[in-house]
Amino acid sequence: MATTTGDPKALVTEYAEIWNDQEFERFSDTVADSFTFTSPTSGTIRGRENVEAYARDVAAAFPDFEITVHEMLAGENLVMTESTISGTHEGAFDGIPATNETVEIRDMAKFVVEDGKLQDEHTFFDRHEFLGQLGLLEE
Template identity: 35%
Template sequence: MNDSVSQPERIVRDFVAWENGDSSKVDVVSESLDVYNPGLDGGEVHDRESYAAYLEEGRSAFPDIQIAIEEIVANGDTVMAEVRITGTHEGEFKRLPPTGRSVDIRGMGKFSIPDGTVEECHLYYDSREMANQLGMTFPEILRQLPKLAWRKLKSSG
């Protein structure tokens, strides 16, 4: 990276690398991390381990998931980044069987870095877009009903 990259910007780039599975970057993630993300159950988590578990669940469902920073700007200890999330749905995701479809979603992240670690992260994206791309909207969901019914029958038997 060039010398014009600010320290907070570098920290966010390392945070995204951690989100992508680079465990060597964990030192930029506060243990008391607060994350607000429409994809989380309840929309938020309040510690690093809970967010790591969510990320692992995502990697299990989308083994090739990639979060990329498209644009980034820092002002003091606040960083804004436009992100792009891509991946192929190959495993169960939020109790939905794999569709084999790819997703390509854009969003924004606002990161607070008051002490050299990411303390707070607000992610903004249209979660309906993911449902649309996975074919989980009406009438596309009708094609998924046989798989969902079969899965339910197998799990109750």
């Protein structure tokens, strides 16, 4: 895909495609060098290269990882998404050995856009639901 022109919705759409296609070297097209990523599983990760390394770890653990964006709202410098994140846990992740369970969780994310690049993503999902779908919680 061609590099976006800094349109906030286009940046977030391309960013999701990068995750889905596992073409993490393309992060430089959409995210700033100082990009910050925060999620319930990762905590806060600072720097594009560190986020890229985390994304590669996610892809190794969930080779069929996919983000499906259902709705996107954008302002001048802010984008909010409602998505589903899914994948099969086939490799170690966050110290958890592969469970071979498939997860499908709802996710909300807030993106900040400045200077034509994504500067920050803060994603919100139910970590308890995630761990439960991996079969790691007692019923």
